[in-house]
Amino acid sequence: MSKGKFILEFSPNLVNEPIICVLVRDIGVELNILRADITEKGGHMLLEISGKNKEKGLERLRSSGVKVRELTSYLSRDEKRCSNCGMCVSICPFHSYELDPKDYLVTFNSESCVGCGICIDACPTVALSLIDGK
Numbered sequence: 001m002s003k004g005k006f007i008l009e010f011s012p013n014l015v016n017e018p019i020i021c022v023l024v025r026d027i028g029v030e031l032n033i034l035r036a037d038i039t040e041k042g043g044h045m046l047l048e049i050s051g052k053n054k055e056k057g058l059e060r061l062r063s064s065g066v067k068v069r070e071l072t073s074y075l076s077r078d079e080k081r082c083s084n085c086g087m088c089v090s091i092c093p094f095h096s097y098e099l100d101p102k103d104y105l106v107t108f109n110s111e112s113c114v115g116c117g118i119c120i121d122a123c124p125t126v127a128l129s130l131i132d133g134k
């Protein structure tokens, strides 16, 4: 049975729709919500999806307007390029960056990073990139 991890992006107009409920109830998708960070302004959800209805479920998500991307990569930070500006800290929905108030250095926790790539565009020094092969 194929299984995959997917990052879902919800725009503000979708946050009150019963999209995940429909996937389970009407389509019979087997899923596991690993993380979610959604407010009335939109947000992200990390889903593990499996079962024979996986493709049907993904199709339904996309046709509902949810942006879906399969996670097959991991994030790499080039320490030489990083200026510790802190722009990535508040962007990461999974709290993988931390700004140390004592020395103002930004640490990156690869254990909590899911490789969604959301932080990449926020980095002014182009220190972040996704590498294939998680």
Ligand code: SF4
Pocket: 075, 091, 092, 093, 094, 095, 096, 097, 112, 113, 114, 115, 116, 117, 118, 119, 120
């Ligand atoms: S890729 Fe960036 S935004 Fe996504 S979880 Fe990892 S550190 Fe956070």
Ligand code: SF4
Pocket: 077, 081, 082, 083, 084, 085, 086, 087, 088, 089, 106, 122, 123, 124, 125, 126, 127, 128
């Ligand atoms: S946004 Fe880029 S330069 Fe700034 S702290 Fe994060 S990785 Fe470093």
